[in-house]
Structures are given as structure tokens and as C-alpha cells.
Amino acid sequence: MRIELTRAEVPVGLSWAEAAARVAEGRGPVLAEDLSGDPLRFSVDEEHRFALRPMTPGDFPDVTRWVNTPHVATWWDGNRSAEQVTAHYGPGVRGEEAVRYWIWEVNGRSVGFCQDYRIADHPEFALLCGRPDAIGFDYVIGEPAFVDRGLGTKLLWTFLRDLVVPAYDPVSEVFAAPDHRNTRSLRVLAKLGARQGMWFDEPQSDGRVQTVVGCSIDVATVLRTRP
Numbered sequence: 001m002r003i004e005l006t007r008a009e010v011p012v013g014l015s016w017a018e019a020a021a022r023v024a025e026g027r028g029p030v031l032a033e034d035l036s037g038d039p040l041r042f043s044v045d046e047e048h049r050f051a052l053r054p055m056t057p058g059d060f061p062d063v064t065r066w067v068n069t070p071h072v073a074t075w076w077d078g079n080r081s082a083e084q085v086t087a088h089y090g091p092g093v094r095g096e097e098a099v100r101y102w103i104w105e106v107n108g109r110s111v112g113f114c115q116d117y118r119i120a121d122h123p124e125f126a127l128l129c130g131r132p133d134a135i136g137f138d139y140v141i142g143e144p145a146f147v148d149r150g151l152g153t154k155l156l157w158t159f160l161r162d163l164v165v166p167a168y169d170p171v172s173e174v175f176a177a178p179d180h181r182n183t184r185s186l187r188v189l190a191k192l193g194a195r196q197g198m199w200f201d202e203p204q205s206d207g208r209v210q211t212v213v214g215c216s217i218d219v220a221t222v223l224r225t226r227p
């Protein structure tokens with residue numbers, strides 16, 4: 001089922017997600033297709049079941065494989081060996097760091113992972129990006145067969161709406177900063193209703209410096225106005 005709403009049709013006081021859910025009248029979770037233009041495009045996906053579960057050490061072999069896949073390795077910061085992946089993700093998985101790691105599943109198959117964190121808990125990044133009050137998120141679809149099919153947009157929408165916004169309530173902004181050359185990632189964020197802001201240089205753990213584009217989603221406009 002496809003849902004199109006012009007921006008003018010969104011009732012005052014409702015977010016885009018809430019307005020689309022009202023049109024769907026309970027026919028299933030409403031997912032973003034493309035919120036970059038007018039009309040806003042949503043759908044109810046009857047073919048795929050999207051789920052997120054906390055990452056565990058049992059996922060580290062998959063994570064290692066995913067971050068070494070060429071379409072990911074170009075854009076993802078270091079930590080490529082199994083030992084590095086265990087050292088990097090282990091503390092967060094054990095709840096010892098101010099970050100949450102999740103595995104993405106499509107129809108029961110693990111296809112990638114994502115993470116969220118209060119930017120204020122990471123002062124160096126907060127200083128670089130200038131968004132200390134926002135919630136940061138990062139994401140990877142590691143299985144090449146699942147890329148470029150619209151699934152990343154839907155997975156991120158589910159993640160932000162169902163796991164990020166409720167967990168950090170009240171939150172007014174969610175924020176990601178892809179490399180300025182990562183046009184696919186920038187396009188996905190645009191499809192999620194993000195607006196581009198400041199460019200800044202972000203040092204990577206492997207010595208590279210990425211020039212990244214700050215992208216913000218206004219929670220009240222796009223995702224949720226009310227608890």
C-alpha cells in the first residue's frame with residue numbers, strides 16, 4: 001500500500017509519520033519511502049518484515065565480514081580484523097559505553113547493524129559537529145544483495161521511530177554525518193526527511209580524515225510530536 005501526502009495536507013500539530021499512520025488506518029506499520037520532496041511518500045510493506053535486536057558477541061563474525069565488504073569498507077571507520085571488532089564493539093555490547101548497537105533483520109535474516117548515542121556523551125564529536133543536544137546514529141547494510149532496494153530507508157525509519165526517539169525522549173533532533181562523497185548515504189538521509197547542515201572534518205581511527213556533511217532530522221516535524 002502506497003501513501004502520498006502533500007506537505008500542506010499534514011494536519012497542524014501532527015508529524016509526517018503520524019499523519020501517514022492516520023491515513024493507513026492501522027493497515028500495518030507505515031514506512032518512509034521518500035520524504036525528500038512534495039508529496040511525501042510512504043508505504044506499508046507487505047513483503048518484508050523489519051526487526052532490530054541488540055547486537056551480541058555472537059554477531060561479531062558477521063560484523064567483521066560486513067565492515068570488510070567493499071561497499072562498506074570505503075565509508076566505515078577502521079576496525080577491520082576480528083580482534084579489532086571485538087575490542088571496538090565489546091564494551092558497548094556489554095553496556096559499558098554510552099552507545100547502543102543493534103542488528104538489522106529483514107525477514108529473519110541479519111543484514112547489517114546500526115548504533116545510537118547521545119552526542120553530548122562524546123565531547124570530541126560534539127565539539128566537531130556542533131549538535132550536542134542531538135542523538136547521533138550510524139548504519140550499515142553489510143549484505144550486498146540488500147543494498148539499493150529501498151530497504152535501508154525503511155530499516156532506518158523503523159530504527160529511529162521505534163527505538164531511538166522513545167529511548168531518548170524528549171529529543172528534538174537525530175543526527176548523522178556521512179562523508180560528502182557518500183551520495184547513497186546522503187540520499188537515504190534525504191529520503192528520511194533530513195536536512196543538510198554544516199560540513200566538517202572528522203578524523204578516523206585509521207588516520208584518514210573524512211569531510212562529512214551534518215544531516216539533521218527534526219523529530220517533531222518528521223517522526224513524532226507526542227509521546
Ligand SMILES: CC(C)(COP(=O)(O)OP(=O)(O)OC[C@H]1O[C@@H](n2cnc3c(N)ncnc32)[C@H](O)[C@@H]1OP(=O)(O)O)[C@@H](O)C(=O)NCCC(=O)NCCS
Binds near residue numbers: 138139142
Ligand atoms: C547507506 C545504506 C545503509 C543505504 O541503504 P540502501 O538500502 O542502499 O538505501 P536505499 O535503497 O533505501 O536508498 C539508496 C538511494 O541511493 C541511491 N544511490 C545508490 N548509489 C548511488 C550513488 N552512487 N550516487 C547517488 N545515489 C545513489 C539509490 O538510487 C537510492 O535512491 P533512490 O531511491 O532515490 O533511487 C547502505 O547503502 C550501506 O550500508 N552502505 C554502506 C555503508 C555506509 O555507507 N553507511 C553509512 C555511513 S554514514
